[in-house]
Amino acid sequence: MMDTVVVPLLKIAVLLNAVLVAVTFLVLMERKVIAWAQSRLGPMRVGPYGILQAIADPIKLILKEDITPARADKYVFTLAPIMSLVPALVVFSVVPFGPDPFYYVSDINVGLLFVISVTSIGVYGIILGGWASNSKYPLLASLRASAQLISYEIAVTMTLVSVILTTGTLSLVGIVEAQREGGLWFAFVQPVALMLVFIGGLAETNRAPFDLPEAETELTGGFHTEYSGMRFSLFFLAEYANMIVISAVVVIMFFGGWLAPFPNVPALSFLGLVPAWIWFIGKIFLFLYVFIWIRATLPRYRYDQLMGLGWKVLIPIAIGNLVVTGILKVAL
Amino acid sequence: MADETRSQAGKDGADRQPAAGVAGSAAPAAKREAGKKSAAPAKAPAAAAKPRPKPKPKAPPEPPKAPEDQAPPDGMEIPAMVAALQNGVSGAVLKVSFWVGDWTVIVAPDRLLDVMRFLRDDAATAFDYCSDVTAADWPPREKRFDVVYCLYSTRLRQRIRVKVRVGEEDPVESVTGLWPAADWLEREVFDQFGVNIVNHPNLRRILMPEQWQGHPQRKDYPLEGPGELLMENPQDWLRVRNLPDEAGPGPAADGEIE
Amino acid sequence: MTLEAPRTSATQFDTDELVINMGPQHPSTHGVLRVVLKLDGERVIDADCVIGYIHRGIEKLSENRDWTQIILLTDRMDYVAAATNNLGYCQTVEKLMQIEVPRRARYIRTVLAELQRIASHCLWLGTHAMDIGAMTVLLYAFREREFVLDLFEEFCGARLTYNAMRIGGLPLDIPPGWDRKVLSFCDLMEGKLNDYETLLTNNRIWLKRTRGVGVIGGDEAIGLGLCGPPLRGSGVPRDVRKDEPYAAYDELEFNVPLGTRGDTYDRYLIRMDEFRESIRLIRQAVEGIPEGPIMGKVPRLIKPPAGETYHAIESPKGELGYFIVSDGKSTNPYRFRVRPPSFCNLQGLKRLVTGHLVADVVALIGTIDIVLGEVDR
Numbered sequence: 001m002m003d004t005v006v007v008p009l010l011k012i013a014v015l016l017n018a019v020l021v022a023v024t025f026l027v028l029m030e031r032k033v034i035a036w037a038q039s040r041l042g043p044m045r046v047g048p049y050g051i052l053q054a055i056a057d058p059i060k061l062i063l064k065e066d067i068t069p070a071r072a073d074k075y076v077f078t079l080a081p082i083m084s085l086v087p088a089l090v091v092f093s094v095v096p097f098g099p100d101p102f103y104y105v106s107d108i109n110v111g112l113l114f115v116i117s118v119t120s121i122g123v124y125g126i127i128l129g130g131w132a133s134n135s136k137y138p139l140l141a142s143l144r145a146s147a148q149l150i151s152y153e154i155a156v157t158m159t160l161v162s163v164i165l166t167t168g169t170l171s172l173v174g175i176v177e178a179q180r181e182g183g184l185w186f187a188f189v190q191p192v193a194l195m196l197v198f199i200g201g202l203a204e205t206n207r208a209p210f211d212l213p214e215a216e217t218e219l220t221g222g223f224h225t226e227y228s229g230m231r232f233s234l235f236f237l238a239e240y241a242n243m244i245v246i247s248a249v250v251v252i253m254f255f256g257g258w259l260a261p262f263p264n265v266p267a268l269s270f271l272g273l274v275p276a277w278i279w280f281i282g283k284i285f286l287f288l289y290v291f292i293w294i295r296a297t298l299p300r301y302r303y304d305q306l307m308g309l310g311w312k313v314l315i316p317i318a319i320g321n322l323v324v325t326g327i328l329k330v331a332l
Numbered sequence: 333m334a335d336e337t338r339s340q341a342g343k344d345g346a347d348r349q350p351a352a353g354v355a356g357s358a359a360p361a362a363k364r365e366a367g368k369k370s371a372a373p374a375k376a377p378a379a380a381a382k383p384r385p386k387p388k389p390k391a392p393p394e395p396p397k398a399p400e401d402q403a404p405p406d407g408m409e410i411p412a413m414v415a416a417l418q419n420g421v422s423g424a425v426l427k428v429s430f431w432v433g434d435w436t437v438i439v440a441p442d443r444l445l446d447v448m449r450f451l452r453d454d455a456a457t458a459f460d461y462c463s464d465v466t467a468a469d470w471p472p473r474e475k476r477f478d479v480v481y482c483l484y485s486t487r488l489r490q491r492i493r494v495k496v497r498v499g500e501e502d503p504v505e506s507v508t509g510l511w512p513a514a515d516w517l518e519r520e521v522f523d524q525f526g527v528n529i530v531n532h533p534n535l536r537r538i539l540m541p542e543q544w545q546g547h548p549q550r551k552d553y554p555l556e557g558p559g560e561l562l563m564e565n566p567q568d569w570l571r572v573r574n575l576p577d578e579a580g581p582g583p584a585a586d587g588e589i590e
Numbered sequence: 591m592t593l594e595a596p597r598t599s600a601t602q603f604d605t606d607e608l609v610i611n612m613g614p615q616h617p618s619t620h621g622v623l624r625v626v627l628k629l630d631g632e633r634v635i636d637a638d639c640v641i642g643y644i645h646r647g648i649e650k651l652s653e654n655r656d657w658t659q660i661i662l663l664t665d666r667m668d669y670v671a672a673a674t675n676n677l678g679y680c681q682t683v684e685k686l687m688q689i690e691v692p693r694r695a696r697y698i699r700t701v702l703a704e705l706q707r708i709a710s711h712c713l714w715l716g717t718h719a720m721d722i723g724a725m726t727v728l729l730y731a732f733r734e735r736e737f738v739l740d741l742f743e744e745f746c747g748a749r750l751t752y753n754a755m756r757i758g759g760l761p762l763d764i765p766p767g768w769d770r771k772v773l774s775f776c777d778l779m780e781g782k783l784n785d786y787e788t789l790l791t792n793n794r795i796w797l798k799r800t801r802g803v804g805v806i807g808g809d810e811a812i813g814l815g816l817c818g819p820p821l822r823g824s825g826v827p828r829d830v831r832k833d834e835p836y837a838a839y840d841e842l843e844f845n846v847p848l849g850t851r852g853d854t855y856d857r858y859l860i861r862m863d864e865f866r867e868s869i870r871l872i873r874q875a876v877e878g879i880p881e882g883p884i885m886g887k888v889p890r891l892i893k894p895p896a897g898e899t900y901h902a903i904e905s906p907k908g909e910l911g912y913f914i915v916s917d918g919k920s921t922n923p924y925r926f927r928v929r930p931p932s933f934c935n936l937q938g939l940k941r942l943v944t945g946h947l948v949a950d951v952v953a954l955i956g957t958i959d960i961v962l963g964e965v966d967r
Binding site: 396397399400402431432433434436460461462463464466468469480482486489491493511512513514515516517524537538539540541548549553555 | 641647650814896899913917924925933936937
Binding site: 040136140211212218219295296303305 | 798
């Protein structure tokens with residue numbers, strides 16, 4: 001009873017809250033990092049250096065009036081943000097923050113498959129949200145989103161298969177363990193796959209330069225144009241939670257998850273003293289920083305160019321990578 | 333003239349105020365009936381007993397005259413472009429004018445398209461760029477509008493202005509077929525002046541709303557009036573305003589309106 | 591959105607065009623421009639611009655103000671390049687009255703006009719890049735624009751609507767030390783331009799978004815009445831500063847950058863080059879400011895003789911023309927007409943966007959650099 005119900009429930013509660021708090025501070029981080037990139041200060045008024053902005057933002061969003069457009073499909077309109085957020089949070093149930101079972105909710109043997117399939121449900125939230133708004137800009141955006149997510153899903157999944165070929169397991173814990181045993185992070189074994197997953201991840205989370213479904217300057221906010229208040233912030237939470245998920249996947253698959261770097265350099269053995277989960281979260285934030293950095297730097301792709309990049313560049317490379325990995329696996 | 337409209341409206345109001353005071357003391361009920369909007373005397377019997385002083389008829393100010401089309405000073409050579417036009421389209425150029433360095437040709441309205449086509453296509457003129465199309469309004473004149481085309485040649489680096497004089501109903505051929513640039517410019521001339529431009533592919537208002545009445549750049553367009561009514565319907569307002577006093581309340585009598 | 595379109599058969603969809611209203615409230619229509627787009631999927635098959643939302647009747651207003659008061663109204667047209675509007679108006683009246691402007695005033699006017707060009711182009715660059723999604727350039731460009739505004743503030747006390755010129759010259763001489771500040775701004779700006787170019791010029795996404803978008807040939811551009819950078823982007827060597835020199839431009843050296851392809855990228859490159867040419871012009875003009883008076887011989891009561899004229903200058907957006915008729919009797923112009931460059935360039939939008947995608951519409955609105963205050967007047 002204790003082990004099967006209470007402890008997992010406690011873990012889930014802690015994890016859920018941790019993720020939501022992380023998301024609010026991620027928003028603050030994004031605002032701050034972009035501000036520094038643009039030679040300004042960012043939020044400075046709420047709390048020292050604007051740290052409490054992370055709390056002020058959600059409070060503001062919750063207190064705002066929650067409008068449902070008169071001609072919207074009310075149930076779907078309400079359902080959409082929930083459908084968008086829930087999968088992004090569910091994924092965390094298989095993310096291992098450390099080596100012991102204490103650090104993850106569950107370790108299922110098809111962990112990677114679970115991650116891929118659950119995150120793809122999130123796109124329904126965007127499509128339904130855009131459709132249910134009964135408005136033209138959200139409709140265009142949701143069409144863009146569905147096309148974009150489906151095509152990039154293929155590239156990313158195909159690439160992940162080549163990593164699975166190398167490890168022989170779908171379990172996320174197993175993948176990290178394989179990197180520990182091999183003494184080499186997969187970033188160095190599968191550099192092409194890393195690039196593909198990262199670019200595809202940017203596209204899947206609708207982040208710049210692939211933020212077409214919510215391109216503010218074209219579609220006035222995209223699929224969430226008609227949303228306000230808490231429902232809008234659910235979409236917001238979902239986007240940032242997805243960013244964390246993609247970063248976590250990249251870290252687990254290619255950067256050794258919770259492993260400390262340079263385990264074989266004796267002079268740096270003190271790095272192992274740092275707790276594993278701190279390494280994991282630190283690496284995740286490194287990638288989140290890269291996400292934000294890219295947003296501050298690059299212009300946005302156009303819709304047809306984005307599809308072209310997906311189908312004509314990423315998918316062929318992913319297939320090529322898969323074939324080469326397979327041949328090497330058999331040959332060696 | 334527009335300035336004059338304003339001063340007259342103001343005067344009317346000032347004249348009427350004392351009259352309203354006299355009428356109001358005798359017929360408060362009538363005043364209440366007249367409502368807030370029109371505080372002018374509404375045919376009260378007392379007002380009939382003491383007719384209000386008629387505003388003195390003012391001598392209409394002399395309407396402004398359009399500047400003469402100054403002919404080029406004696407001995408000045410007519411430039412090649414104008415000479416070519418005079419030879420190429422004979423009889424269409426009514427007058428050639430020169431003022432502060434600008435050449436203007438005044439053209440017969442019915443020959444406008446011929447002239448324009450010649451100006452665009454001839455090698456000596458080559459006016460391939462339509463800088464501007466505009467108009468000026470000189471109301472008492474029978475041909476009240478000057479429609480002005482400012483042309484430029486990007487090859488020969490020269491400018492010319494072409495001017496036609498037309499009345500309110502006279503058709504002016506659209507030059508959109510020669511220069512697509514004239515599309516919006518002619519729409520603006522139509523919108524602001526109500527010049528009758530014909531054969532334009534898409535003649536709609538451009539700066540004013542579709543349902544607007546009147547043409548604001550005309551000199552007889554009222555400069556001020558009773559707010560909303562003027563916004564929506566200046567012609568109606570003008571009509572109401574010009575009615576004789578007995579027929580209805582004068583619009584400028586209320587202080588609110590100012 | 592009609593979703594219940596009747597189907598003719600089970601397999602055949604009744605496809606319809608999607609009409610979408612871009613604006614008047616839209617983040618990238620640069621003001622209250624409304625573009626009614628007809629879309630086939632995401633491809634634009636027709637576009638119609640609806641303007642006039644901030645029509646204030648500046649022409650009509652000016653016809654009821656006296657000649658000096660109008661300078662103030664011209665500020666309100668292209669409010670990101672107010673000094674250029676002042677310049678064009680004052681020169682037109684000077685032409686009408688045949689007033690000789692002192693050389694010192696002409697030089698200072700040139701400096702102001704070119705500073706204004708830099709400020710206006712900064713705003714264009716920032717918003718154009720922002721529309722395409724490069725958000726950092728916006729902040730960088732606005733940072734440098736602040737310096738120009740500071741210079742203007744020091745010169746005339748205003749930061750946006752300058753009222754910086756008078757008929758016959760200038761209201762004020764330059765403050766002491768101002769010229770040195772202008773020169774040091776030029777040095778600073780040159781370095782910052784390299785920053786912008788690092789972010790954009792060779793950026794592959796930027797190239798993809800701008801290359802081959804909104805291509806228009808030289809002859810067609812002339813016919814459509816495009817002016818300024820959009821016209822020069824198509825390779826037409828047309829610059830009023832060169833062709834019909836005014837102020838001090840005939841005494842200064844500068845090049846007119848020309849494009850070859852006539853696409854959005856060329857128009858971008860041209861404006862980036864114009865930054866540099868402006869800096870070059872400012873340097874020459876500041877160093878060449880002669881001693882002397884700043885006002886010409888102007889009668890106390892400005893009342894041009896009866897007559898009319900059209901005078902054009904090169905504003906940052908293109909050919910800014912004034913057509914003014916004086917009846918010789920009253921103290922206000924009888925007819926005051928502005929030929930707004932943004933208006934004429936916006937007319938070309940329909941031609942540019944047809945056949946492109948929705949995302950290109952914002953890029954093309956950005957590339958023709960409109961200010962709605964000037965379009966609507």
